[in-house]
Amino acid sequence: MRLKRKSKLATKLGLFFLTSILLLEGILFLVLYFGFLNERIMAETDALLARGNSHRDVLEKHFDRETMEHVALMESEAETQVIITDERNSVLVHSNTVTSMIRTTLSSSSPLPVSGDIVEGDWGNKPYVMTGSPIVVNDQLVGNVYMILDTKSIREVRDHLTTQFLIISGLSLFLTVITIIYLSRMITRPLIEMKVATQQMSTGDHNVSLKVDRNDELGELAKGIQSLSDDLLRLKNDRSDFLANIAHELRTPLTYLNGYADIAQREELSSTERNTYLSIIKEESENLTSLVRDLFDMAKMDQQGFVINRDEVELCSLIHQVREKVSPAFENKGIDLIVSCQNKIHLDIDSTRFSQVILNLLDNALHYSESGKTVLIEAHSFQSDVIVRVIDEGEGIPEKDLPFIFERLYRVDKSRSRKYGGSGLGLAIAKEIIEKHGGSIKAESQKGKGTTITIVLLGVE
Ligand SMILES: Nc1ncnc2c1ncn2[C@@H]1O[C@H](COP(=O)(O)OP(=O)(O)OP(=O)(O)O)[C@@H](O)[C@H]1O
Ligand SMILES: [Mg+2]
Structure with missing residues (x-):
């Protein structure tokens, strides 16, 4: 019961901490992923298309083997790859090896608009992006220039980001566990102790002893509760003393009254003697009356009924x-x-x-x-x-x-x-x-x- 309660507040705070970190980190990850990576890939694809279009322009002027090989030679030194096909997409010239995956993309490629188009843009799932530009000579489609860019580096950045995200998540989880343990030690435990102390006080047990050596709000709270408990204990003792004293104050004159009344009743007393005892009785009863009146005043003062x-x-x-x-x-x-x-x-x-x-x-x-x-x-x-x-x-x-x-x-x-x-x-x-x-x-x-x-x-x- 105690332990269960102990972990409640700490767990809540810990989970709040974990959720906040994960939320923040998730937002950052998504922003980087969709913003930065997509933008970079779009810029790369645009550049790729522009480069393909410029090869296409050259080839439209000189659509011969020599020019094609010249273009392929230029690309073989670059990061990009070029494939020149005939109008039915059969490869004529290529700068690097044409993989079967590229061949599949080529065979499924639909007719391209004059300004060229992105043939493969799914960089997340495919290892490359591809653009295509049609070669038109005398209004006749004679072939296509396909440009390919390996997206390995971008995927590496993405994988790196994902790994980091996972590492930070794991770290947050670890930190959360530490935080929960810390919070339960530093905050929840003293709070529980104070709660138990106040419960103890409410049942009338004022012998409370709390640790008051902390120099923070919890320490002050503990000090407050401790001094409240000390005050209550003192008041309780004062009250008992007070009642004991009152009982004594009332008993003393009453004993006198009783004693003198007994004596005054004796038949052998002269009237002068009797009168003396009666006047003592009167004096004592007057004292008693004034004591009761004073006590009544005090009681009224305590109840704020004293105007x-x-x-x-x-x-x-x-x-x-x-x-x-x-x-x-x-x-x-x-x-x-x-x-x-x-x-x-x-x-x-x-x-x-x-x-x-x-x-x-x-x-x-x-x-x-x-x-x-x-x-x-x-x-x-x-x-x-x-x-x-x-x-x-x-x-x-x-x-x-x-x-x-x-x-x-x-x-x-x-x-x-x-x-x-x-x-x-x-x-x-x-x-x-x-x-x-x-x-x-x-x-x-x-x-x-x-x-x-x-x-x-x-x-x-
Ligand atoms: N003028 C004084 N000279 C000497 N002692 C005094 C004087 N006034 C008060 N005291 C002392 O202070 C105590 C408290 O005084 P207080 O008037 O409260 O009570 P009390 O006179 O004993 O009883 P009560 O006034 O209730 O009949 C007295 O018992 C007495 O010892
Ligand atoms: Mg007096």
């Missing part, structure tokens, strides 16, 4: 609104929240989504800073850009983690006993939203000193 409803917004008032919302939490933890904002910055953005981003950033700043520290939200425009920064003096992010913090479910502190129960989705969502707006977001941080998150958006002129 940005742009509207012109004045940035400072938007930031102040967000600040109002979060200030109780900051006050509770004893962290100063300062807004520094250049007035009248207009943006064409989805205000709800953008507030969500700022809320996520402030949430991080709050959770990763100790009391007594300050968090600053700063916004200004620079040329056509609008720059928003959230700067904190918190614990900072280690350099090795910094490139990954915008990835989904990535947390610096991976231990489950961490003080803040974030799930690692906040920054991933913020990045998606900002990029959907055509902007960019980046983080700079120094462990122990603090973190600055910078958002750059295009302002409204």
Whole structure:
């Protein structure tokens, strides 16, 4: 099956190659054969007839033995041959031996026109061509002059051409076989390998390994397929990791909920104790709700079902609104929240989504800073850009983690006993939203000193 398929493309290409060469060569052969050879034979025959006519003219003036022999003598030294006959075509004089074939041609020759004629022109089958010119003296046919030309040299050229044609055909056939082998090695085999690889990928097996060392289009194709397969493998692993993480994220609060609900049900609890457990349950369920909401957002983003409803917004008032919302939490933890904002910055953005981003950033700043520290939200425009920064003096992010913090479910502190129960989705969502707006977001941080998150958006002129 594999071999059969392997030879298909190579054979097709090979046969195409063979047909093209044979066609080209055939046309060339026919052109040479019919054009060149026929033309040459026609020119020779015309010359032969002219020479015969000129002998005839002499003989019409002196139709005697001496002149005839003189003519024959002249021709005996030439390539041509002359035969002079009487009016009934009995040979009178000839320059060379008259073969039986010539005699047959002579005896079957019909009366000739005055200007002479070609008696034998079939040079392909007969070894000669022959012309005849009638000798007329006093309106009376007294004999004929026949001129004969051996066509051996022309037939040799023809035979030579035919041999060459056959040699080239054989050579083409040989080259075709070589081409088919070459093509199947060089083109078809890698193609088959790639086909098998893509089939393997489509069945879900992404452990594909293709030869990518070629420096041509096939090499590039193999590289493309290989990187596609690597990407798919990575995505598959990412997805499994993601699902495992989500399962873990959901299980942890659920375990708490279960545990605290069990405790809250105990009859010997005082109402104050019960209330404490119930408020823990409420807090955990709120965390769960926000996690599910974030996951839902991410799913929508993946399905391209996440739409940005742009509207012109004045940035400072938007930031102040967000600040109002979060200030109780900051006050509770004893962290100063300062807004520094250049007035009248207009943006064409989805205000709800953008507030969500700022809320996520402030949430991080709050959770990763100790009391007594300050968090600053700063916004200004620079040329056509609008720059928003959230700067904190918190614990900072280690350099090795910094490139990954915008990835989904990535947390610096991976231990489950961490003080803040974030799930690692906040920054991933913020990045998606900002990029959907055509902007960019980046983080700079120094462990122990603090973190600055910078958002750059295009302002409204
Ligand atoms: N301001 C910051 N200071 C220190 N570390 C930060 C800060 N912002 C983010 N990080 C680190 O980056 C990680 C990813 O942040 P992200 O906001 O995506 O997730 P999270 O805060 O853990 O959870 P979520 O926001 O989904 O509730 C955090 O776990 C934290 O380790
Ligand atoms: Mg967060």
